[in-house]
Amino acid sequence: MYILFAALLGLILGSFYSVCASRYGTGKTIIKPARSECPQCGHQLSVLENIPLVSFIIQKGRCKHCGVRIPFFYPLIEIFSMAWAVLAALHASSPAEWGALMIIGGICLVASAIDLQTFLLPDVLTYPGAVVILAASYAGVLHIDFIQSLLGAFIGAFALWAVAALYKLIRKIDGMGFGDVKFMLMLGALTGLDHLSIFVLIASLCALLFSIISLRKKVGISTTYIPFGPFLASGALLTYLYGNQIAAAIQ
Ligand SMILES: [Zn+2]
Numbered sequence: 324m325y326i327l328f329a330a331l332l333g334l335i336l337g338s339f340y341s342v343c344a345s346r347y348g349t350g351k352t353i354i355k356p357a358r359s360e361c362p363q364c365g366h367q368l369s370v371l372e373n374i375p376l377v378s379f380i381i382q383k384g385r386c387k388h389c390g391v392r393i394p395f396f397y398p399l400i401e402i403f404s405m406a407w408a409v410l411a412a413l414h415a416s417s418p419a420e421w422g423a424l425m426i427i428g429g430i431c432l433v434a435s436a437i438d439l440q441t442f443l444l445p446d447v448l449t450y451p452g453a454v455v456i457l458a459a460s461y462a463g464v465l466h467i468d469f470i471q472s473l474l475g476a477f478i479g480a481f482a483l484w485a486v487a488a489l490y491k492l493i494r495k496i497d498g499m500g501f502g503d504v505k506f507m508l509m510l511g512a513l514t515g516l517d518h519l520s521i522f523v524l525i526a527s528l529c530a531l532l533f534s535i536i537s538l539r540k541k542v543g544i545s546t547t548y549i550p551f552g553p554f555l556a557s558g559a560l561l562t563y564l565y566g567n568q569i570a571a572a573i574q
Contacts, residue, residue, distance in 0.1 A: 326412055329408040330408060334375045334376060334401055334408075336408070337375060337403065340401075340436065341436070343436075344400065344433050344436035344440065345362075347437045347441065348437075348441055358373070359373060361388060361389060363389050364388050364389035366389065375398075379393065379397070400432060400436055403432060404432055407425075411424035423455070424563075427455060430449075431452075431510075431559070432556070433448060434552055435550075435556045438502070439550050439553060442500065444502030444503060446502075449505040449506045453476060453505075453509040456476075456512040457469070457473065465563075467514075468515065471515035471517060472512045472515055475511040475514055475518070476508045477508070479507045479514075480507040483503060484504045487499040487504065502552070503552065506555055506556075507555065510558075510559035513560075514559050518570065521566050521569050521570060522566075525557070525562055526554045528558075529558060530549075
């Protein structure tokens with residue numbers, strides 16, 4: 324029952340996240356227009372056309388009005404949100420931890436979706452994300468020591484900044500944005516110093532998997548600039564959930 328509730332909430336939140344991500348940088352806000360509309364014909368979606376995931380499947384991924392294909396990207400955000408809500412519920416040892424993980428996962432999802440579309444990681448997400456995690460670990464809500472969290476944030480961000488600076492020195496182009504460094508401040512806080520290496524390993528594996536299945540064609544990502552946000556986020560979230568098991572397995 325608890326898991327079913329988590330899945331439903333994840334799905335509904337995912338729908339909200341995809342609205343946030345799709346409206347970023349368009350001049351629209353989260354509350355205005357109140358109803359989602361088709362990006363092609365401007366047709367306002369009715370309640371029935373706006374059910375997370377279900378509407379997409381029933382309408383076979385097309386706008387009911389003009390027939391334009393709706394990018395699979397949006398229901399994918401809903402699926403990821405649902406999956407995270409369930410994984411976090413299975414893992415969390417208290418409702419407070421689950422709540423904190425839902426907020427953290429939400430920030431990660433919206434930031435990743437925006438990064439994929441615009442190559443930007445907005446400060447309005449990364450900084451509050453870091454504060455939420457540090458506050459939660461300080462309050463003992465997360466299963467991570469506050470000092471570990473603090474060290475993970477700053478050493479992680481510094482290491483990524485150093486890699487970015489080195490890459491720029493050698494290739495003479497920006498391979499990584501400063502947004503990634505700020506995102507690392509948040510994610511390093513989530514994994515802690517001890518698990519930074521596991522985090523980087525999982526993030527690299529996710530990036531490798533992504534280039535193998537070559538999703539880049541579908542989302543139209545340029546080859547010179549890679550949005551690292553989604554890989555960093557996946558790596559950190561999975562490390563938070565399974566870091567201890569992975570560390571035990573490696574040793
Ligand atoms: Zn339409």
